[in-house]
Amino acid sequence: MSKNAELKKIVDEVGENLIWRPLFDFENNSLASGVGRNIDGIDPEFTSLDFKGKSVCDLGCNLGHFSFHAIRNGAARVVGYDEEPRVVAGASRLAGLYGIDNVEFKVCDFASEEPDEIFDMGMLIDILGKQNISGGHLVSILKGLEKRSGSEMLLTFRSFYLVERHLNMSEADFLKMYPGAKIEGGFFNLLDFVKELFSENWVPAYLSKAQPVTKQHKHTAFFVRRNACNSRS
Numbered sequence: 001m002s003k004n005a006e007l008k009k010i011v012d013e014v015g016e017n018l019i020w021r022p023l024f025d026f027e028n029n030s031l032a033s034g035v036g037r038n039i040d041g042i043d044p045e046f047t048s049l050d051f052k053g054k055s056v057c058d059l060g061c062n063l064g065h066f067s068f069h070a071i072r073n074g075a076a077r078v079v080g081y082d083e084e085p086r087v088v089a090g091a092s093r094l095a096g097l098y099g100i101d102n103v104e105f106k107v108c109d110f111a112s113e114e115p116d117e118i119f120d121m122g123m124l125i126d127i128l129g130k131q132n133i134s135g136g137h138l139v140s141i142l143k144g145l146e147k148r149s150g151s152e153m154l155l156t157f158r159s160f161y162l163v164e165r166h167l168n169m170s171e172a173d174f175l176k177m178y179p180g181a182k183i184e185g186g187f188f189n190l191l192d193f194v195k196e197l198f199s200e201n202w203v204p205a206y207l208s209k210a211q212p213v214t215k216q217h218k219h220t221a222f223f224v225r226r227n228a229c230n231s232r233s
Contacts, residue, residue: 003097007031014090020062020126036126041066042156043208043220049154051075054120057148059110059141060127064091067103070123079119081108110144111137122149126218128157128190134167136177142197153202153223159191191219201226 001009004025011023011031022034042049052074058067061080070078080103082088091105124145132141145153161167163174163183171183180196182189195204206222 004029006093006097010090010093014063014086018062018084018087021065023063041125041218042154045209046206046220046222048206049073049222051121054152055079056121056123057081057119058123058125059145059148060124061091061105062087063094064103064105066123066125067091067105068095068098068100070121071100071103075121076102078103079117080105081110083107083109110148111140112144115144115148117148118150119148120150121152121154122146124153124155124157126156128155130161130166133161133188133190134169138178138193139197142194146198146201149225151225153198155194155221155223156218157190157194157221158217159219160187160189162186163188191221194221198223 004027007023007025008031011019016032017035019032020034020036022030023032025031051070053076054074056067056070056075056078058064058070058078058080061067061082064080067078067080080088080091082091082105085107088105088107095101095103095105122145124141127141128138132138145155163169163171163186165186167174167188169177171186174183174188175181178193182192191207202223203226204221205224206220208217208219208221
């Protein structure tokens with residue numbers, strides 16, 4: 001079986017409805033369009049991100065788009081975690097087709113399970129969204145990232161949500177779920193929430209340029225653990 005045929009088989013077995021980002025074969029033909037919407041990924045201007053020689057965990061890795069990105073940019077080892085077994089199996093097979101040895105994929109509910117190891121850098125790319133926020137999982141997901149990150153964390157997420165329109169709940173109910181969250185003009189400021197949650201132990205080293213709250217722009221945030229930050233100075 002050709003590599004392109006194997007890729008097509010992976011898509012068929014995983015299901016296009018579970019594939020988050022566009023997937024192409026080795027001749028750049030589209031195999032899956034990806035179900036994610038308005039995905040910006042890591043900011044193009046964020047050129048200082050350094051994966052070289054680091055161990056990295058990719059939480060909510062899907063088919064490993066950013067796991068492979070980290071490896072191709074010098075990461076020593078990457079482990080991708082996802083809840084869906086079909087996705088994890090597909091990502092593992094993709095690694096073989098791409099000839100990438102120092103990456104592995106595991107089935108894991110990282111928001112509730114304790115970490116099996118700590119990594120130099122933790123990544124949470126486009127996982128924080130309406131479903132997880134309105135379902136009350138925001139803090140547990142962020143804490144799952146923090147527990148697995150030794151010195152650096154990379155996140156992308158939309159910065160603002162209209163509580164009633166986007167999250168389909170009243171402001172009062174939202175504040176019961178997330179006491180201390182900031183709501184101004186009906187908008188929940190997720191970026192401020194993340195910064196506050198991590199403020200004791202982490203320092204923001206990079207934040208995307210400010211965008212109007214009306215735009216559905218994904219924000220890149222990069223944090224460095226305070227003791228690691230102090231050791232560099």
